[in-house]
């Protein structure tokens with residue numbers, strides 16, 4: 001499979017309105033109860049199309065992580081609905097969520113989240129093992145994924161033998177292993193210096209373009225947002241201005 005070629009994924013996979021990959025409708029998430037309720041996300045609605053890179057900005061505590069977790073099925077909203085590639089994430093049972101997180105949605109976190117005792121290649125291979133991809137195909141795809149993120153020569157190194165930027169590249173390769181339709185990245189450059197951070201954003205930008213993938217990237221780094229097709233600003237859990245795509 002050529003990961004730079006759009007259209008290589010399973011043609012039977014459901015799509016939502018053709019090119020609408022993310023649809024968030026009236027989503028709220030409260031934490032706590034009684035007098036100590038935190039309204040982490042308030043009545044957020046937006047859509048993201050196939051091939052779009054949408055940046056989600058906002059200060060610390062604005063609700064970026066909470067919103068991404070709701071879209072990725074890592075958390076459930078208090079109200080509202082989320083669809084990803086035609087799947088109602090908010091109505092999905094645990095088994096369907098597991099499949100969504102393994103196949104349809106890829107995640108990249110600020111902290112990289114690599115398994116320390118595994119090599120770069122083994123880390124990238126983890127989602128392929130879970131998807132029961134046969135060993136020969138797995139090996140081929142891992143090699144291609146590492147090549148794609150510029151780490152073909154570092155396959156055997158463990159995370160502690162790699163720089164922060166290289167570790168995040170491994171994490172990006174791992175997130176793309178099962179050819180997701182949506183990539184969710186929560187502060188992917190948060191632990192990197194500005195130049196390395198920019199190279200990671202460049203990489204995400206190039207992958208989104210080349211593969212027609214959709215990406216939601218939370219960042220409070222203003223210098224990175226010029227890479228986005230669209231910017232959503234969160235303030236105290238609410239969108240600062242309505243999504244023009246819904247107007």
Ligand SMILES: Nc1ncnc2c1ncn2[C@@H]1O[C@H](COP(=O)(O)OP(=O)(O)OP(=O)(O)O)[C@@H](O)[C@H]1O
Nearest residue numbers: 031032038040058059060061062063064065066067
């Ligand atoms: N599990 C939780 N229980 C209670 N409150 C929470 C929980 N998770 C988040 N919050 C609160 O929800 C609000 C939004 O937090 P969130 O982590 O989504 O913000 P953020 O924009 O991602 O911030 P940062 O940029 O610092 O990561 C904050 O007030 C936070 O304290």
